[in-house]
Amino acid sequence: MNDWVSELADRVIAESERRAPGNPVVCASGLSPSGPIHLGNLREVMTPHLVADEIRRRGRECLHLLSWDDYDRLRKVPAGIDPAWEEHIGKPYTSVPAPPGSPHANWAEHFKAPLVEALAELGVEYRGISQTEQYTGGAYREQILLAMRERRAIDEVLAEYRTKEPEGEYFPYRPYCSDCGRDLTRVTAYDDESTELAYTCACGFGETVKLAEHDNGKLVWKVDWPMRWAYEGVVFEPSGVDHHSPGSAWVVGGRLVGPVFGGEQPIGPMYAFVGITGMAKMSSSRGGVPTPSDALEIMEAPVLRWLYARRKPAQSFKIAFDQEIHRLYDEWDALGRKTERLPAEQAAYERAVGTADGALPVTPRPVPYRTLASIVDVTTGDQEQQLRILRDMDVAALEEARPRLDRAQRWVETQVAADQRTHVLREPDAELLASLGEGEREALRLLGEGLDTHWSLDGLTTLVYGVPKLQAGLDPEAKPTPELKAAQRAFFALIYRLLVGRATGPRLPTLLLAVGADRVRKLIQA
Incomplete structure (x- = not known):
C-alpha cells in the first residue's frame, strides 16, 4: 500500500x-x-x-x-x-x-x-x-466577455461531442430572467463591440442588457x-x-x-464511489442519503478521516452504519495499539488523528466500541449504571470514555431496531430452569461460582469460554475442537435465554458486567 x-x-x-x-x-x-x-x-x-x-x-x-x-x-x-x-x-x-x-x-x-x-x-x-x-x-465580468468573444471556438469543441444540433447561434452565457428570476431564457442576439445582449424568457419577458454591466447570469x-x-x-x-x-x-x-x-x-x-452499509432510519427524513453529520453522530472524527485517508481516490469503499461499525472500530483500535506500522499505515493514521494545525480530540480511555454499544443497550442510557460497569474496566468517569461513548449511544438509538434492543428479564424463567439437564445445571453453577473472581471484561471472557472446557475435562488453554465450539455455543445460548429471553444478544462478558453479579446469579440459579 x-x-x-x-x-x-x-x-x-x-x-x-x-x-x-x-x-x-x-x-x-x-x-x-x-x-x-x-x-x-x-x-x-x-x-x-x-x-x-x-x-x-x-x-x-x-x-x-x-x-x-x-x-x-x-x-x-x-x-x-x-x-x-x-x-x-x-x-x-x-x-x-x-x-x-x-x-x-x-x-x-x-x-x-x-x-x-x-x-x-x-x-x-x-x-x-x-x-x-x-x-x-x-x-x-471580463471572463464572461472573453467567453462570448470566443463562442465560436467553444462551440467547435462542444460540437465534437453533440448528438443533436442546437437551434440558432451558440452562446456560453445564460442570464437569469429579470422578471421571474429563472434561467428559462434564450439569448437571441449579442454584439461584441457594445456588449449588448438580448434575451427572451419562457415566462414571456424579454429585454436587452449591456453584458459589460450585467451581473445576473452565469456561464454554462x-x-x-x-x-x-x-x-x-x-x-x-x-x-x-x-x-x-x-x-x-x-x-x-x-x-x-x-x-x-x-x-x-x-x-x-x-x-470512486463511497458506499454505505446498513443505513437505517437516521437519514430517511433527509432524502435517504447519509451525510457527514450523520456519520459524525456515530463515529469520531479521526475514524471518519481515516476511511478517506487510507484508500486511494480511485478505490471505492463503504462506510458502516450497521454492525460493521464494530469491526471497523476494532480495526482502528488495533492500528492505534501497533508499535510498528507500515509506512503507509503510519501516514494514514497520522492524517486521521490530526492536521498540520494540530491533533484532533480523542477519547482518553478508548473502550471497544462494541462494548460501549452493549453497555448503552443493556443500561437503556442510565448513566449511573454505565459508570458502574465502566469502573470495572478502569474508567473512573464517563468523560474518560467520551466522545466515543456518546457516538455508541447514538448508534444504538438510531441504528438498532426496537425489537433488537436488549431487555434483561426481571424474574428467573422458572419453566426453562426446571427443564434443564444435569450438565446444564452444573455449567450454570460453575458460572455463578466464578463471577466474583473473574469480574472484569477479560476475566469473564475467560470464564464463559472456560466452563465448557472444564466440563469436558480440558485444559483452560486447550485449542477449540468442533465439539468444544458446539458446546460453547449451546452454553452461550442458554445464558442469553436466561438473561434476556432469546438465544442471542450483546457480547456475553459485557452483558454479564451490565447485569451485575447478584442479578446474574438470581436469573441463572437452577
Whole structure:
C-alpha cells in the first residue's frame, strides 16, 4: 500500500512551481448545495484537503478553495420537501426559499450549514467561495466577455461531442430572467463591440442588457469550470467518475482552459464511489442519503478521516452504519495499539488523528466500541449504571470514555431496531430452569461460582469460554475442537435465554458486567 497523499503532494508542488514559482499552491473542491451533501460528496473535499494538509505539513503555503456552486439552478425538489417548491425550479439556489421550518436564509445556506459544521469537526481548513457572490459581484465580468468573444471556438469543441444540433447561434452565457428570476431564457442576439445582449424568457419577458454591466447570469457549466481553473490558478482538483466520460465537463474543460482562458487544467484524479452499509432510519427524513453529520453522530472524527485517508481516490469503499461499525472500530483500535506500522499505515493514521494545525480530540480511555454499544443497550442510557460497569474496566468517569461513548449511544438509538434492543428479564424463567439437564445445571453453577473472581471484561471472557472446557475435562488453554465450539455455543445460548429471553444478544462478558453479579446469579440459579 503506497502513501498516495505524499505522492500527489509531490506532483502538485512540482507542478505549482512550474506554473507559478513561489506562489501559494492552490487546491480546489466544488460542491452544489442542491440537497443534502452526502458522504460521497465529502470525497470531493477530503481528497484535496489531505493533499493540501500534507503540503502545509511540509511548510509550504497552500490554499484549499471550496467553491459553493450556489448560483446553479434548482433542477428538482428532493424527496421529503413540499412539492410546491417546484415553482422555484430554474432559480439559483440562493434565490430559492429554504425548506419549510428551516432557520436559514435560503436553499443554499440550508444545505451548506450541516457540512460547514461537519468540516469544522473534521479539521478541514478551506477558503469558501460563493459563486453567487462572485457572479453577482462582477468578479468574472471580463471572463464572461472573453467567453462570448470566443463562442465560436467553444462551440467547435462542444460540437465534437453533440448528438443533436442546437437551434440558432451558440452562446456560453445564460442570464437569469429579470422578471421571474429563472434561467428559462434564450439569448437571441449579442454584439461584441457594445456588449449588448438580448434575451427572451419562457415566462414571456424579454429585454436587452449591456453584458459589460450585467451581473445576473452565469456561464454554462462546461465553460464555467475551466474559466475558474484559470481565474483561480488551480493546480489540483479531483472529480467524480461521472466527469470523466467523453463530452463531460472535465474533458471539454481541459480543451477550453488553455485556448480560451489562457490557463491549464489541474492535476485531477478521478475518485470512486463511497458506499454505505446498513443505513437505517437516521437519514430517511433527509432524502435517504447519509451525510457527514450523520456519520459524525456515530463515529469520531479521526475514524471518519481515516476511511478517506487510507484508500486511494480511485478505490471505492463503504462506510458502516450497521454492525460493521464494530469491526471497523476494532480495526482502528488495533492500528492505534501497533508499535510498528507500515509506512503507509503510519501516514494514514497520522492524517486521521490530526492536521498540520494540530491533533484532533480523542477519547482518553478508548473502550471497544462494541462494548460501549452493549453497555448503552443493556443500561437503556442510565448513566449511573454505565459508570458502574465502566469502573470495572478502569474508567473512573464517563468523560474518560467520551466522545466515543456518546457516538455508541447514538448508534444504538438510531441504528438498532426496537425489537433488537436488549431487555434483561426481571424474574428467573422458572419453566426453562426446571427443564434443564444435569450438565446444564452444573455449567450454570460453575458460572455463578466464578463471577466474583473473574469480574472484569477479560476475566469473564475467560470464564464463559472456560466452563465448557472444564466440563469436558480440558485444559483452560486447550485449542477449540468442533465439539468444544458446539458446546460453547449451546452454553452461550442458554445464558442469553436466561438473561434476556432469546438465544442471542450483546457480547456475553459485557452483558454479564451490565447485569451485575447478584442479578446474574438470581436469573441463572437452577
